[in-house]
Amino acid sequence: ATNHVHAGTGTGVLGDVKTIQTTLTSGQYYLEDRSKYMYTQKGSTIKTYTFNGGTSSQYYMTDADNNYNASNQRAGVDAHYYAGKVYDYYYSSLGRNSYDGAGKTIISGVNYSSRYNNAFWEGTQMVYGDGDGSTFIALSGAYDVVAHELTHAVTEYESGLIYQNQSGALNESWSDAMASVMDSGDWLIGEDVYTPGVSGDALRSMSNPAAYGQPAHMNSYVNTSSDNGGVHTNSGIPNKAFYNFATAIGSRTIAGKIWYTANRDYMTSSTNFAGARAATLQATAALYGSTSSYYTALKTAWSNVGVN
């Protein structure tokens, strides 16, 4: 049989049924989405694999009838589905064709290890654990988690923010900020897959970083050697600045466009918090002019977190 693009159905981590794009090869369906490529001849292919509980080899997640409704397929369904949504956002809203800007194939691996409470960008692909069932459920079940991980790849191709200290906290924060633009219903990160037994909690809060032990002002910057200089802690400060700005101008979309432009055009691997303020101001001036109300709102957003 030839390889076709087939709209299949799948049940996600939270039991929700959704349409997924699959490929039919030799009578089996594969989690391979060629729909982006079919229509633009340049969009990326999205491929989703399973580690089957291991940590080294990945395997195809095939299905016989293109209805991925088995419980052990749920993590793969969502990794595949949300990777497509993140691709679509970067392509249609920001004009970026995949994480490299040139249509590189997007690869995800689910069911990583056993009871693994985390998700990460491995340098060439996304990797998702299934969680232990009480701290986390399968982490690909959250749109913001997938957007966070894929944005690490965008950052690596663009500013290349070094993953330590202030540049590392910015690397983290840019992933949370773009995740909050795409998963725009709240200002939380990871809420859909964190502590299924507790409602309303999350890994991080952009609007109130302190709710989960993060600083929201330079006065509370944490100098530490752990976690590469506290990159998941000090990200609270630029996260709060993003929240301040997006709410002040009333648009996550515009704030996200400025943040993306700063990452692509004005930030470098060693950019620190003051440098991020300058870069976002430069991006605002380039996009909307330095006399725009966004420019002044942005200065206020950064000064309110102690970055001037």
Ligand SMILES: CC(C)[C@H](Cc1cn(Cc2ccc(C(=O)O)cc2)nn1)C(=O)N[C@@H](CCCCN)C(=O)O
């Ligand atoms: C995207 C986000 C939802 C994800 C979540 C996450 C998971 N963990 C581990 C973890 C495990 C247990 C708890 C607990 O409360 O008991 C909290 C956190 N820490 N962060 C995350 O932030 N992952 C890191 C993984 C970094 C790996 C090293 N580069 C990242 O992508 O930056």
Ligand SMILES: [Ca+2]
């Ligand atoms: Ca969220």
Ligand SMILES: [Zn+2]
């Ligand atoms: Zn991260």
